[in-house]
Amino acid sequence: MEPATILRTATILLAIAAVGGLIMAGIRLASDRQPPVALAMLHGFLAAAAVTLLLYGAVTIGLPSMALGALALFLLAAAGGAILNLNYHWKQVPLPKWLVLVHGLVAVAGFLLLLSATWATRAP
Template structure:
């Protein structure tokens, strides 16, 4: 999706943006559920918070720009990508990178 926006002068198709949002929301729900069921390290909690901020940026991109048929600002797209990567990396590090207690 980002390649399409950054390479050209068009936003991604509506169906692709919606599918991305639904899949991300589903994964986020499962991560939060696991956090409440088993407890998680502080780095994973930070990752969840960062992903929540990334999700808020995604909602802004969808409601403010995509549905209004305006080009998504590249700075907002870059921030959304960066937050998503950092949040996911923190959660993955907490899951696989820390030794078992």
Template sequence: MLNYVLITFGIAAVGGLVLAASVLRDKLASWALSVVHALLGAIGLVLLITMLLQGSAPQQVLIGFVLLLVAALGGFFLASFHLRHKIPPKAVVIVHAGVAVAGFLTLLSLAL
């Protein structure tokens, strides 16, 4: 199941790069891409919860989950700007991406 998690978050990350590039260029990001990015993130979190509930997941799965959950909370904050048709603070975008990458790399360390 870890492979599915990594693929899901990997695809979400590509979308996140496109979204972040828009914001860093002072442009409002694509709403459709934002929704797909959020859905993929939610699917990845549900898969991680499933792994954790099975009881045999290594501690890195929990650490990766917590980091990605924090990133998701940051994503909700970013979405609130999008709903108001405002460009979010660049620093928040960078922190959101950094925490998400840290969570992804934590999970990826299990696969390598």
């Protein structure tokens, strides 16, 4: 598998995950309701699949430095997502709005870096 294919696939998976993340953030920030569990699970699954694919590419074939920076940010966002899920959502405790925002901002920064790396390595 070539780097461009891995980056493109991870970008698509993360774009879909981001839609779910935006919906969940909107639900939490606009009200005191918790986002639906099924949506949170789908969001996490898609993001984890993309991060796993990026890790695989980084270890086996190598990825551009921008993609490695994006991977580092996604790992940080994943840690925040795990905290949100295990310490709050799982226990049915309201998600802290500041942590939802930080998680989202780190993920958006990673996505923008990944998008740049994907664009730079696109096949002619």
